[in-house]
Amino acid sequence: MSVLEQLIEALKRLPGVGQKSAQRMAYHLLQHDREGARSLALALQAAAEQIGHCQRCHTFSETPLCGICADPARDARLLCVVESPADQAALERSNSYKGYYFVLLGRISPLDGVGVRQIGATELLQRAAETAVEEVILATSFTAEGEATAHVLAEALRSRGIRVTRLARGVPVGSELEYVDLGTIAHALVDRR
Amino acid sequence: MSVLEQLIEALKRLPGVGQKSAQRMAYHLLQHDREGARSLALALQAAAEQIGHCQRCHTFSETPLCGICADPARDARLLCVVESPADQAALERSNSYKGYYFVLLGRISPLDGVGVRQIGATELLQRAAETAVEEVILATSFTAEGEATAHVLAEALRSRGIRVTRLARGVPVGSELEYVDLGTIAHALVDRR
Numbered sequence: 531m532s533v534l535e536q537l538i539e540a541l542k543r544l545p546g547v548g549q550k551s552a553q554r555m556a557y558h559l560l561q562h563d564r565e566g567a568r569s570l571a572l573a574l575q576a577a578a579e580q581i582g583h584c585q586r587c588h589t590f591s592e593t594p595l596c597g598i599c600a601d602p603a604r605d606a607r608l609l610c611v612v613e614s615p616a617d618q619a620a621l622e623r624s625n626s627y628k629g630y631y632f633v634l635l636g637r638i639s640p641l642d643g644v645g646v647r648q649i650g651a652t653e654l655l656q657r658a659a660e661t662a663v664e665e666v667i668l669a670t671s672f673t674a675e676g677e678a679t680a681h682v683l684a685e686a687l688r689s690r691g692i693r694v695t696r697l698a699r700g701v702p703v704g705s706e707l708e709y710v711d712l713g714t715i716a717h718a719l720v721d722r723r
Numbered sequence: 724m725s726v727l728e729q730l731i732e733a734l735k736r737l738p739g740v741g742q743k744s745a746q747r748m749a750y751h752l753l754q755h756d757r758e759g760a761r762s763l764a765l766a767l768q769a770a771a772e773q774i775g776h777c778q779r780c781h782t783f784s785e786t787p788l789c790g791i792c793a794d795p796a797r798d799a800r801l802l803c804v805v806e807s808p809a810d811q812a813a814l815e816r817s818n819s820y821k822g823y824y825f826v827l828l829g830r831i832s833p834l835d836g837v838g839v840r841q842i843g844a845t846e847l848l849q850r851a852a853e854t855a856v857e858e859v860i861l862a863t864s865f866t867a868e869g870e871a872t873a874h875v876l877a878e879a880l881r882s883r884g885i886r887v888t889r890l891a892r893g894v895p896v897g898s899e900l901e902y903v904d905l906g907t908i909a910h911a912l913v914d915r916r
Contacts (some may be wrong), residue, residue, distance in 0.1 A: 533766075533773050533785055540766035543759035545751045546744060557809045558738045559767070560783055561772055561828060566736035567771040573726075573733035574764035576748070578757045580726050592726055603772055616750045635754060 531608065535562075588650060588655070589615045589633040598622075600633060605629040606662035611654065611683065612669045613637050613676060629667075632657055635671060637679040646682055654683065658692050665693045672699060727753075764792040779850070781843060782826040783809045791824060793813075798822040804847065804876065805862045806830050806869060814862060822860075823849055828873040830863060839875055847876065851885050858886045865892060 534556060541552035559567040560561075583589065584596035598604065607630025612618045618631050634649040646673075658666050666687050672678035684694045699717040701710050707712070726729050726734070727749060734745035752760040767903050773868045776782065777789035784790075791797065801822025805811045811824050827842040863869035891913040894903050902909075 533769050537766040539915040540759070540763040543752075543756060543763065544748045545749070551739060553740070553812070555737045556770070557783075557807065560770060561807065563736060564771045567767045568898065570733040570736065571764040571767035572773070573730040574752070574767070575759045576726050577730040577753060578760040578764070580739060581753055590727060590750075600790060614750060618745070656733070682784060 582633075584633075587631045590617055590634055590654070591629065591688055599632055607664040609658055609663050609665070609669060610667040610669050613671055613679070617669065617671070634670070634679070636674045638682060639675050646686075648693060649679065652685065655690065659690065663692070665695060668694060668696045672697075692712060776828075777826075779829055780824045780826055781846070781858065786821055800857040801852055801860065802856050802858070803860040803862050806864060806872070810862065810864070821880065825862070827872070831866045831875060834870050839879075842872065844876060848879060848883065850879055852883060854884070858888060861887060863888045865890075 537559075538549070539554045539558045539723060541547055541555050542549065542553075547555070558568075564715050580592050581590050582592070584591040584592050584599055586599040587596060589596050593600075601637075605628045608627070609632055610621065610627060610629055610635060612621065612631045613636065615633055618633055621627050621631075632650075632654050634654070636644055636649040637643060638649060657663070668680040668683060670680045670683075680696055682697070687694045698721060699714065700721060701707065701714060701718045707715070730749045730752075731742070731745045735738055735742065737745075737793050740748070742845050748780070752763075760798060774783050775785070777784040777792055777852045778787050779789055779792040780789060782789050782791075786793075799819045801816065803820060803822055804825045804827060805814065806827050806829065807828050808826055811821075811826055825843075825847050827847070829837055829842040831837060831842060851855070861873040861876060863873045863876075873889055877889070891914060892907065893914060894900065894907060900908070
């Protein structure tokens, strides 16, 4: 395999990048942006080597404790459980949550052999049992796997006497009712307030 | 800027990758494919360092002379002019051309300050003047800039007594006439055979 073919193969490992896009990317970098190719190489190497997981919440972090877990100003009574650092970042951008997080790094998926243990449920139960925690907010996705994960975790947490809530389901802000799917409308009706 | 943010910025330099895709790629590599991140870093570095241009046709090549230019079995009477190595690769995949190539690495675009000189027209005229060459096929894109490039090159080549042809314009194979744009139909009518 030539160096160019190797580059195209390596680019294809990026999510959402197939043969055509990978070719276009490789040609673009070689023809117009070799500096970009070099800086991407360095950034990838630095990220693969230096980014680990926060000891406490498991999110990506360059330090043993991530910026949020190390921040004493956050509300220690709230613990929000998310599937991934990307979901955590979305919640942070909403600027409406001031508690701590626990990042599962996955969701229950029996077909892929991902069970409760693989997503760090044991560590979550330990973390949620800390005296400061008064409420665990389950913010896993509203997909079949996310719902299953939330269900299993909610049972385990409630059996230990911990208060558990789930993000509200309803009509997205800015959407016209006409175009909202029926399942969402049904949930919005049931959860009306 | 954190290492993660640096990685996202670097990924955004890839064509077609915005903030959202770059985030998704970074999270994916860190969470599921660190090996992929490392191999992509190595492939990028190797490509940026080892891939240069063929002395003769200007396409990407790891060696002074590319595989096609070094192949004595090809038809030296034909010289096909393309805009980019990607276009050359498309022609090669069609398996219907056995001559040599000349890769412009660009097209005339006065607004961007790209003139005849920047796309290597001088080298093309020298190459086309070699005694073996009997016909130059202009295979630049059928866009405004590609057409302008073809027009300028055709004039220069013809004034030196070199036979110049252009790829046929017409209805794409497999398409229904109903959905073909009018300009293409008009060309297909004029060039009917």
